[in-house]
Amino acid sequence: MKTDCAAIESLLGAWLDGELDRPDVERVGTHVQGCPSCLKTKERLEQLQASLKDVLGAEAARLPFDPFWNGVSRRILEKRAWHTPIREWWASTLYPQRLAWAIPMVIVFLLGVLSLEQFFPGWRWGSSPGNAAAVDSIDGHGLNVAVFRESKTKTTVIWLFENQEDENESAEEAVSTDTSF
């Protein structure tokens, strides 16, 4: 009986709506007549339907036509700007739930673009690999090395020079030491 009730309950709404085939109509009708629990469910469904209609109907009943139609005719007469349909489309397409997906997607896309160099060595954002040039410099004790690489002509220039600032500083130090004596 319990299994029957569960099966009947799932059909009760459609039965009340008159949307079942004849064999199902008879099956549900016979069951409801002999089952107080399903009869109660049927009554609750009927009350739900009636209440819904009453609540919404009461609101609609006090809506006068004239102000309503004024709003419609104002829209009809109003010349809409050329961008209004685009704005309407934009507003109906990009609602918060879709934006909630769009933001992570944009972040993933940006991360993907930024990490492309990891997968394609030599690829650089905003410049073609053929024109890439780089300058590296290394500071040492009293000596500096600058390395210039240019990939198009495959040129490497190594520039080795003494650190002038260190030299000057040590000369000044020597002078000031002298004066203190």
Add this chain to the structure above:
Amino acid sequence: MEFSDWELVQRCQDGEVAAFQELAGKYYRKVFMVALGIVNHREDAMEVAQETFFRAYRNIKGFKGGSTFYTWLYRIAVNLSIDFQRRQKRSPLELKETMDELIDKGEGGELANDPYADFQSKELGERLLAAINELTPDHKAVIVMRAVEGLSYKDIGRILDCSEGTVMSRLHYARKKLQEKLGSYL
């Protein structure tokens, strides 16, 4: 002399705004009820219903009579309401307030005769609105179209672009949820 919907539509297609006004007078309350059931806010529902008629007017030349006028109109109303609801989720508080005013002023028809029945109906109305507001726009759309207009599953399916089976299962789910939420009020 009363014209059929199709005759009025044809006159609209010839540019007669008065014919469209007649159609609007015939269906504005029903469209408003559907919008109200989905967006759950009086002013928003008014906005959606007016926009529905404006869009219908703008596109009436493309209406070839493949379906009935009200099915076509409901389709516009339901789609606009669902879009609106998705963009802007409001609480049913303001509608609840207007219901309170309505009952206090005794404008609720039968609701105003017996104080105990008034109280119960008011309470049920408030609970019902709150419960509807928790459904998804698609579930709201099916239950409102069935309750308000008594549309067949076939018509609801046509409006929402889904099968009759989907309409049936959405209705079953929505009714079950509402029954659970309303509990002893039913």
